[in-house]
Amino acid sequence: MTVKFGIGNKRLRESTLIWFLLFPSLAVFLLYRILPLAWNGVLSLQFWSMYKPPRFAGLYHYKELFLYDDVFRQSLWNTLLFMVGSPIGIALGLMIALLVNRPIFGRNIYRTIIFMSFPVMTVATGVIWLWLFSEKTGLINYFLMYIGLIDHSQPFLEDFNLALPSIVLVSIWQVVGLYMIIILTGLQNIPPSIYQAAKIDGANSWQQFWLITFPLLRPSIFLCLIIGIINSFNAFDLVYVMTGGGPGHATELLITYIYKTAFTLARFDYAAAITVINFSLFLALTWLVNRMSGGNAGAVETN
């Protein structure tokens, strides 16, 4: 890509341009990501009540977090469980994408309908599903009883074991259309000639999928995973609307716990410590995903 520039001045101009182009985005991230994170990092080492100047606390909050706080442990675990929903959603998206990629009648209509849940406002999604899951008059209970899967209605969102899976289901419903579209993009970018060559070599369709389609879809799937992680931040809205973290703390995610600690209980210092842990977790996870999808996979290559 390097274009050789004879004159140093030109190089200077080029680098000015580059930094100029980067400036707006970097400014946004500096203001709204990096500085806040640093602020949280510092605050997590202090005692700070709203009305008084902060005081050094050392690792006090972290000690409390790991030694005493079982709500923290539960919300950490819930967050991980919630993220497991993301690969499930992607697998579904992949299956649907394979189906709507076939040359069949009405595939554009199928695509439109399946994508339709994505533009729905998350808060509204929460309200709709709150109603569908309702114990007394919810459609889901009615349907499950009708087909004989359950014999009395379940309080899905008030049940300690069902509440979290229910919310995971909703978040999959909301985002599966986007996964489908992203994977579809990947599918259409695979040159058909590769399949023809494979057919000549006698590969059956199962082998074609695992040997050609799946490896070539890696970048798309990686993108889906990243979007899935970011989307799990949006799970805040769903939990806020549907359960408020309950029953008990069965649907408490790290993010809702941070919100509660900071805004309901006004313990901003403690919330800062949870934030730092949360950030480290997500960072580790991205790194892991990046490694699994082949190091410098897909759109996000570091070179």
Add this chain to the structure above:
Amino acid sequence: MPFRASAAFTVIAALISTLLALSGCSNESEPVQNKIVVLTFNMPHYKDGFSRWVAEFHKLHPDIEVEQIDRKGSNWGAFYHTQVISGTAPDIIDTQGGAWLQYASQGGLLDLTPFLEKDAEFTANFYPELLQSWIYEGQNYGIPLYFTKTLLFYNKLMFQEAGITSPPNSFDQLMEYAYKMTKGEKSGFMTLNFDWLYWPLFAMNGIDLVTPDLRHAAFNTPKAIALIERLAKATKDGAISNISWTGRWVEPNSMFAAGQIGMLQAHSTALLWMLSNTSWINENTIGFAQMPGNWSTPNAHALHISADSKYPQAAWDFIKIATSGEGAYSLGISLNNLTGDRFVNEKILDYFSQTKPIVVPLLRTQQEHLNTLVGNWPLANDAEIKEALYPELQSALLNHKSAADALSRAEKKVNHILSRDDRTAQSQSSVSGGQ
């Protein structure tokens, strides 16, 4: 090929300025002089009354503007806390339940004792018990705005059907009646659960939250385990509606209003809600009684002044307008609630005996037995303790955990919070000592 950075810059600058123009002129910075800000708690229906308070206030302070900000319960805290940390705490805040304790203990609220002492005439109007419930470490931080406490609503039609003639006198009787009225979709008993409203059930069984010195949890007793096991079993049997432990406000009330619940423990405001939503409720169909043992949890509101308010005297004058005389009267009749002012309450009761007789006996229950209020411990970390305890109780009441397990976990958590409270309190006092 030269880079035409300047041209690119022009284009982008143009786009950005378009964006800025698009965003409108709504970001005017407000002048901060001569204004008091009043943060109210879920009073969307009282806009007119509030402006009457302001008109009254302007007779005393024509040069000071009043800005009202109203927030719903769920957003109130988030809004107030961000205002505080950005140094713009509202001058007057309206709190519900025990949230004020945290603010008072951390030095965020103004001690109103000197004002109360100076204004003896104003102070004498209030129920002493009510004024006392806003005292933390000997100093008074709040003036009662309006006042409700829990009571037992009962469905007379369901009582008749089950052959019950009078409301229960003991916890055992309460459970017995609840079972008697339970049938199919109908449940015998339901309670609200937020802000300690369920605590009378514990109090009438002789269970305390904390030791008298407020330093240790006191609720992990065999009696408490037995009580929770009993409640959990009744919930499983449907005698207590499970909405009791998961519901909020509208859902439980509408179930009672739909005639599906025999007895509902709620505060007086629930009746107003039900009257507005069904037409079958009248003196013949619904009754009010104290819970057995006359235990009740207040769900009171008070006004407070922020410690760093620039106009404490003006704020105090505003509070006086809102909590006594005409101001309190108009609030009371519009919200169907009693106020902290004894004499205003008589007028409110007069008004209702003419316009809405059904609420008079209800409001009378609110004036009685102010000495058996529970759920208002002067604990600085009331909110945190509530958050730690209730989810554990909930999991036991909904039969997810054993009562013993839930209580011992809750005890551990509450003890930890109480011990930490000591520690942070010390650290804070050392800070203020250093200043």
Add this chain to the structure above:
Amino acid sequence: MLHSALYTLFCNRFAITFGVFLIITAGWNTIVSFNDDGIIKGRVVAADGKPVGGATVTLLNKELLVTVLGSRAMTNEQGQFTFTHHNSHHIWLQAAKDGMGETPRVEFRMYFKGQNLNIETPLSFAENDTKGQ
């Protein structure tokens, strides 16, 4: 040239959708402005169907969560009553007269605030009116 430019400008699905939307809004507002004088007319009858004069009819405004007392009107000898300047879209009406008790509350919902309403079915004093449900 101009013709085709106009065609692409106005005959795409965006223009048509929002155009139809604008037309509907304008039409609706016209209908509303002709019918929002806030007049409610109706009759009160006894259980036997005879008009009741001198009964007080109460109008309650039903808001989302609370019901607010609106205004009152008296019936004439033909049992007719009229409310003017009501400003609500969801009301309850109830008539009462000394010695006759109260009629059941009847609910009326309207399409916009202050809609004119001619109530065909009269409010009727029935036998047992206190027990709903």
Add this chain to the structure above:
Amino acid sequence: MRRHSLWATHLLLSTTCLVMLVPFYWLLKTSLTGENLFSYPPALLPDNPHIFYYVDAWYSIPFVRYLLNSVVVSAIVIVANIIFNAMAGYALTMDFKGKRVVILLLLSCMMVPYQATVVPAYLLTKELGLLNSHLGMALPLMSTIVCIFMFKASFAAVPRSLIDSARIDGVPEWQIIFRIMLPLSQSAIATNVVLAFTWSWNSFLWPLIILRDDNMQTLPLGLANFLSVVEDTSGALYAFCIMVLIPGLVIFLLAQKQFIQGLTTGATKG
């Protein structure tokens, strides 16, 4: 065999579509009948439908005002996103000192959940004087890291020969971006628009914190407030939900050709 698999495909897809559509139908049905909490079994067809719940919802909130606020914020966010992300993405296709650092920085920024940034972000926004404004609501969302990388990948896929020949012809650099690169990056732009739209349209916690005036509220706030007032007992809530859904769905359905085609037949083939 072939025919069987065709029918199986249709069957699977129709079932999926049904599952995706049922919530919409149920919402619509409830908003028209207000079937309340206690009727069982639920009727599958609307019984006695009426639109009075929409009237209730309409008079309970200043809907147009909220809609306008939401639209303005989303518009700012979408425009800013495309410009800023394309700029940054283009910069990243070039070699420069510190590129690795920038990329690592962006990657880790992606993992900062916004709930955690609310308090310091609030203090910063206050310093900027943007509290209670549309721009203040939009600012944190004005650039999206995933999309920067999408633009980068998409720009990198534009054949070098095309750019080089343009340069030799003396086409200025910014015109290369707008005339050659962007038209060839439809896919990235479409994804960016979709993501920026949903994220700003959904934005809930941030406006909740920084807004003070009632007439600055956005639709998600209005809906959440409405929910906290009526809980799930009134048909008006579901009517309001429908009113909130319609703008997003209309925009999407009208522009779906651009969205889905842009997404699936991007210029990344080269």
